[in-house]
Amino acid sequence: MSVRVGQAAQAPDFPKAARELVANSQMRHNVRHATDVIQAKRGRVVAEMPDWEQLRTSAKAIKDHTLRHLDSYLEQFEESCTRAGGKVHWARDADEANRIIVDLIRSYGQDEVIKVKTMTSDETQLNVALEAEGITPYETDLADLIVQLGEDKPSHIVVPALHRNRLEIREIFLKKMNLESLGYQPEDLTTAARTYLREKFLRVTVGLSGANYAVAETGTVCVVESEGNGRMCISLPEVLISLVGIEKVIPRMQDLEVFLQLLPRSATGERMNPYNSLWTGVSPGDGPKAFHVVLLDNGRTKVLADEAARETLDCIRCGACLNTCPVYRQTGGHAYGSIYAGPIGAILSPQLQGMEHSRSLPFASSLCGACYEVCPVKINIPRILIHLRSKIVESGGAPLLERLAMKSAAFAMADDGRLGAAHALARLGQLPFLHDGMLKDLPGPLSAWSSFRDLVPLPAESFREWWSKREKGERS
Amino acid sequence: MLISLFITCYNDAMFPQTGRAVVAVLERLGHTVEFRPAQTCCGQMHFNSGYRKDAASLMRHFVETYHDAEVVCCPSSSCVAMIREYYPELAAASGDAELIRRTESLVSRVYEFSELLVDKLKVTDVGAFYPHTVTLHTSCHALRALHVGDRPAQLLRNVRGLTLVELANADRCCGFGGTFAVKNADVSAAMLSEKVHCILETQAEACTGGDNSCLIHLGGALNRQRTGVKTLHLAEILASTESGDPTS
Numbered sequence: 001m002s003v004r005v006g007q008a009a010q011a012p013d014f015p016k017a018a019r020e021l022v023a024n025s026q027m028r029h030n031v032r033h034a035t036d037v038i039q040a041k042r043g044r045v046v047a048e049m050p051d052w053e054q055l056r057t058s059a060k061a062i063k064d065h066t067l068r069h070l071d072s073y074l075e076q077f078e079e080s081c082t083r084a085g086g087k088v089h090w091a092r093d094a095d096e097a098n099r100i101i102v103d104l105i106r107s108y109g110q111d112e113v114i115k116v117k118t119m120t121s122d123e124t125q126l127n128v129a130l131e132a133e134g135i136t137p138y139e140t141d142l143a144d145l146i147v148q149l150g151e152d153k154p155s156h157i158v159v160p161a162l163h164r165n166r167l168e169i170r171e172i173f174l175k176k177m178n179l180e181s182l183g184y185q186p187e188d189l190t191t192a193a194r195t196y197l198r199e200k201f202l203r204v205t206v207g208l209s210g211a212n213y214a215v216a217e218t219g220t221v222c223v224v225e226s227e228g229n230g231r232m233c234i235s236l237p238e239v240l241i242s243l244v245g246i247e248k249v250i251p252r253m254q255d256l257e258v259f260l261q262l263l264p265r266s267a268t269g270e271r272m273n274p275y276n277s278l279w280t281g282v283s284p285g286d287g288p289k290a291f292h293v294v295l296l297d298n299g300r301t302k303v304l305a306d307e308a309a310r311e312t313l314d315c316i317r318c319g320a321c322l323n324t325c326p327v328y329r330q331t332g333g334h335a336y337g338s339i340y341a342g343p344i345g346a347i348l349s350p351q352l353q354g355m356e357h358s359r360s361l362p363f364a365s366s367l368c369g370a371c372y373e374v375c376p377v378k379i380n381i382p383r384i385l386i387h388l389r390s391k392i393v394e395s396g397g398a399p400l401l402e403r404l405a406m407k408s409a410a411f412a413m414a415d416d417g418r419l420g421a422a423h424a425l426a427r428l429g430q431l432p433f434l435h436d437g438m439l440k441d442l443p444g445p446l447s448a449w450s451s452f453r454d455l456v457p458l459p460a461e462s463f464r465e466w467w468s469k470r471e472k473g474e475r476s
Numbered sequence: 477m478l479i480s481l482f483i484t485c486y487n488d489a490m491f492p493q494t495g496r497a498v499v500a501v502l503e504r505l506g507h508t509v510e511f512r513p514a515q516t517c518c519g520q521m522h523f524n525s526g527y528r529k530d531a532a533s534l535m536r537h538f539v540e541t542y543h544d545a546e547v548v549c550c551p552s553s554s555c556v557a558m559i560r561e562y563y564p565e566l567a568a569a570s571g572d573a574e575l576i577r578r579t580e581s582l583v584s585r586v587y588e589f590s591e592l593l594v595d596k597l598k599v600t601d602v603g604a605f606y607p608h609t610v611t612l613h614t615s616c617h618a619l620r621a622l623h624v625g626d627r628p629a630q631l632l633r634n635v636r637g638l639t640l641v642e643l644a645n646a647d648r649c650c651g652f653g654g655t656f657a658v659k660n661a662d663v664s665a666a667m668l669s670e671k672v673h674c675i676l677e678t679q680a681e682a683c684t685g686g687d688n689s690c691l692i693h694l695g696g697a698l699n700r701q702r703t704g705v706k707t708l709h710l711a712e713i714l715a716s717t718e719s720g721d722p723t724s
Contacts (some may be wrong), residue, residue: 019662326649327477330666366653369614389526410530413516453696463492467511
């Protein structure tokens with residue numbers, strides 16, 4: 001099995017990637033601005049919901065229940081979808097999913113496909129596979145189009161081109177759409193995109209979508225979006241293929257009531273998505289004549305098997321955790337080396353692709369808990385980060401110096417006699433680095449501290465020494 | 477009330493003045509403070525870094541040290557968060573029935589310093605005097621794990637002479653995060669610089685908080701940049717009176 005989560009075979013070391021990105025002032029400005037705007041909108045529309053906490057609790061309960069019975073709900077989905085005239089394909093991993101999709105497009109004699117709202121296809125690197133087979137994919141979601149034309153990588157779950165500003169986008173459009181001139185206003189850019197995309201919508205006969213939800217009882221697939229390009233993609237072509245991660249299934253149509261309230265408010269700070277598209281199989285005379293669903297595992301059953309981290313699969317890809325994350329705020333999404341960035345990416349990518357792929361990701365967090373606070377399905381991301389860290393440490397994946405330091409600290413903390421001795425030793429050891437009452441230019445890994453900050457030294461007397469003297473004084 | 481002080485490992489070694497301040501405040505309020513020398517560390521650093529077994533040993537040591545304490549007071553929110561959020565599951569994983577029972581009973585008797593004052597001792601005015609302009613950095617653990625709310629601010633507002641200035645983006649992490657500050661030093665420093673900017677905007681003379689861990693981080697940058705803004709633990713402000721600082 002070959003599980004992939006985006007472009008890189010191995011994620012870059014997060015601290016190294018981050019070092020370059022924090023020096024990119026344009027990117028940092030764009031990310032700060034965009035996340036501040038979305039967060040403020042989210043805050044307003046969440047605050048107006050008196051039952052927000054109950055909605056979160058319901059969503060969590062539905063997701064947990066579904067994951068416990070995922071096998072039967074997936075089979076139920078296949079039955080319902082097939083009954084409605086759809087065809088369900090099962091893919092164990094990225095390569096299998098890509099193969100199925102290539103073969104389907106070929107079987108209809110086509111060499112072009114219009115795509116919308118399918119981050120899962122970024123996960124499987126579908127575009128690379130399509131192009132290798134001579135099939136041209138066109139991204140039609142505006143942000144995905146910007147990323148595709150800019151030969152760039154997505155940096156956000158909901159707003160893939162969030163790291164780009166208007167001027168950068170104008171440059172990309174001007175160059176890649178072969179335009180002679182282009183204005184600077186948002187209307188100019190959307191008009192250019194509209195002209196470019198309309199031609200594709202009307203010509204290309206195969207559409208490919210992702211899914212926000214797949215309803216088991218009816219076989220319905222649901223995609224929510226803001227532009228209407230998704231609506232074009234799922235209704236205009238002759239053939240529609242939906243690539244769906246197996247965790248996207250929900251039991252009943254009624255469950256959408258909960259998720260369609262939580263998702264838009266969490267994701268874009270809207271009360272409702274402008275376009276909520278639901279379709280069930282094939283309807284003669286209306287929309288695509290053939291409908292295929294590719295159900296993708298790609299490491300998801302492995303996540304499901306780990307009880308302590310299973311709730312990772314509850315994620316509804318709203319991106320609220322990215323927008324609130326103080327780490328993402330500084331680095332943007334590219335530091336995460338995966339299609340899934342931010343706090344959810346830091347727990348999802350290493351689990352899908354295996355720890356060896358992205359060992360530094362579970363450590364790319366200060367554990368501040370802001371992600372858990374905003375998560376609409378209450379995924380305790382800090383707890384899972386710690387769980388993944390312990391898996392890495394237990395499998396011998398921590399650096400030697402760190403292991404030595406941790407073992408020494410545990411040894412010193414085992415009893416108060418050792419602790420007293422450690423204090424004395426540290427007081428002696430700090431002397432060479434003491435300048436003007438502060439520790440500076442620390443050695444080894446600690447230099448990472450002292451290159452940005454001073455450190456207070458250990459004072460001559462610890463608290464326990466002071467207490468012991470005081471007690472003796474009181475007694476005498 | 478007999479209050480058992482859990483000073484925490486880093487306060488013991490690096491910030492004895494915080495411990496002395498806690499003792500001074502509680503004794504001034506008429507309580508008796510005890511210090512159990514067997515205490516060492518709550519295990520948070522090990523646990524958060526993935527060293528679960530070492531953390532479990534430290535958890536056992538903590539529970540054995542304090543199991544018969546009436547009330548435990550700890551001047552560090554993140555250590556209290558470690559105890560409240562993760563001790564029960566660490567104890568449960570041990571399978572040791574006595575340890576599980578003791579842990580469950582002990583956890584609810586461990587209070588962070590501002591919680592102890594406001595919730596348990598029902599005091600918001602401790603009779604302190606500190607004639608300075610101060611801003612408050614509430615740590616992420618205090619905010620999101622303990623939900624201390626405005627308890628520290630209530631205590632500060634009742635300090636005579638003190639002007640409390642609100643910190644912008646107060647709910648955003650300062651970038652410390654334990655070993656994160658070293659492992660991801662560049663990102664940590666970027667977070668820190670935003671926080672330092674907010675602190676300087678307040679024009680405060682001092683930045684206080686309930687966690688010396690964040691304050692080491694903030695103080696390290698405030699000192700490096702020669703801002704002249706000092707950092708000190710909430711307890712040290714509350715210990716100050718007209719007759720001076722009893723801890724110095």
